[in-house]
Amino acid sequence: FDIGSLAAFLQYSRQMGQPINMITSQFNNVLAALAGAERIFDMMDQPPEKDGGRTTLARVDNADEWVWKKPDGETVPLRGDVRFHNVDFAYEPGKPVLHQVSLYAKPGQVIAFVGSTGAGKTTITNLINRFYDVQTGSITYDGIDVRDIRKESLRRSLGVVLQDTHLFTGTVLDNIRYGRLDASDEECIEAARQASAHSFISRLPEGYHTVISGDGANLSQGQRQLLAIARAYVADPPVMILDEATSSIDTRTERLVERGVQALMRGRTVFIIAHRLSTVRHANAIIVLEHGRIIERGNHEQLLAQKGRYYQLYTGKNQLE
Ligand SMILES: Nc1ncnc2c1ncn2[C@@H]1O[C@H](COP(=O)(O)OP(=O)(O)OP(=O)(O)O)[C@@H](O)[C@H]1O
Ligand SMILES: [Mg+2]
Structure with missing residues (x-):
């Protein structure tokens, strides 16, 4: 066969390879996503953090200040x-x-x-x-x-x-x-x-x-x-x-x-x-x-x-x- 059909053959075979390459690279993405999803589900399975704290932080109205609000209602300024x-x-x-x-x-x-x-x-x-x-x-x-x-x-x-x-x-x-x-x-x-x-x-x-x-x-x-x-x-x-x-x-x-x-x-x-x-x-x-x-x-x-x-x-x- 002639050089023209050889060129065409090479061209077509490359075109045919392309989607196959794409499938492989997509597949890698899928695997990475699955690994990520697994970690997300692991996170979701974690028990919530225990928290016995009852003192909360509150902002003083009209001021850029914070106070601790103790369970008994007392407030003390946040000092650091x-x-x-x-x-x-x-x-x-x-x-x-x-x-x-x-x-x-x-x-x-x-x-x-x-x-x-x-x-x-x-x-x-x-x-x-x-x-x-x-x-x-x-x-x-x-x-x-x-x-x-x-x-x-x-x-x-x-x-x-x-x-x-x-x-x-x-x-x-x-x-x-x-x-x-x-x-x-x-x-x-x-x-x-x-x-x-x-x-x-x-x-x-x-x-x-x-x-x-x-x-x-x-x-x-x-x-x-x-x-x-x-x-x-x-x-x-x-x-x-x-x-x-x-x-x-x-x-x-x-x-x-x-x-x-x-x-x-x-x-x-x-x-x-x-x-x-x-x-x-x-x-x-x-x-x-x-x-x-x-x-x-x-x-x-x-x-x-x-x-x-x-x-x-x-x-x-x-x-x-
Ligand atoms: N989550 C953990 N579970 C178990 N052991 C831990 C944990 N985190 C740290 N350790 C251990 O506690 C010790 C102190 O670790 P820490 O991370 O506080 O050291 P570091 O001074 O911050 O060191 P670096 O300069 O490497 O950051 C180490 O022996 C470490 O192996
Ligand atoms: Mg450290």
């Missing part, structure tokens, strides 16, 4: 004072993770946690927002045992910026507003300015109306962090929990994130799991943890003078683990 009293904690019975942890954060103080991996830093923050409850000892928030506070109220008063931020499909503006659903456009933009996120947002194709897709895949990690900071800023919580990202981002963005975090911390009680010495240096108290125990505490100068673990971390290298 958090204390641990001899806390022991284990995720699994017989495997203690925290031993006799006592610490306090007065309103407006910045408390930094440092220590090697597995020391218990994240666990401490998990107890503050009651993802878990302490086994012995107690944690008080403005003098109220956190177990007496309704989880939903407690968490509304705590801002959290974690190492990786979850964004949803929607505009940049909506993603910031997620911090407080009744915030106006102006408030969201002001928050972005404070968070040092305004300049990169302005350079996006549609600015604040740019649609973020697939958990922020079209943004860099640093930019996602800046949005997380803006989101926390809009929520304006009296107490913040920050888990500093370890992975490296470019120095320019890094500086923006640092500036954003500094602005966010102002006037709040802050618990920060710090990986950068620049953040730790300015903390009111640095708490050094090892194997679930507090082994050193003090400010930067005091701990350096002590020539202990912190000194080792600080002089050993520039990054804390």
Whole structure:
């Protein structure tokens, strides 16, 4: 047969292969969707969280202030004072993770946690927002045992910026507003300015109306962090929990994130799991943890003078683990 029919044959066979390829790739999508669905059903099967809390958070009318409303009707202003009293904690019975942890954060103080991996830093923050409850000892928030506070109220008063931020499909503006659903456009933009996120947002194709897709895949990690900071800023919580990202981002963005975090911390009680010495240096108290125990505490100068673990971390290298 001639060259023309050979060409036609090749062309047709390619056309025939195409739908088969498509079926395979669609099939992969179906499998991924099934795996996702399975996880969703697993989630739905989880028993609801137990919550014995009866103290709730209420907003004072005509004022930007919050009060705790105790079960007996008494109200006390929300100040942001958090204390641990001899806390022991284990995720699994017989495997203690925290031993006799006592610490306090007065309103407006910045408390930094440092220590090697597995020391218990994240666990401490998990107890503050009651993802878990302490086994012995107690944690008080403005003098109220956190177990007496309704989880939903407690968490509304705590801002959290974690190492990786979850964004949803929607505009940049909506993603910031997620911090407080009744915030106006102006408030969201002001928050972005404070968070040092305004300049990169302005350079996006549609600015604040740019649609973020697939958990922020079209943004860099640093930019996602800046949005997380803006989101926390809009929520304006009296107490913040920050888990500093370890992975490296470019120095320019890094500086923006640092500036954003500094602005966010102002006037709040802050618990920060710090990986950068620049953040730790300015903390009111640095708490050094090892194997679930507090082994050193003090400010930067005091701990350096002590020539202990912190000194080792600080002089050993520039990054804390
Ligand atoms: N959900 C969990 N269930 C059981 N054990 C856990 C759980 N989360 C943490 N642990 C254990 O508790 C200990 C403290 O972990 P934690 O996550 O608080 O450490 P970390 O100081 O935050 O470490 P990193 O710097 O790696 O984040 C570790 O031994 C860890 O294996
Ligand atoms: Mg951790």
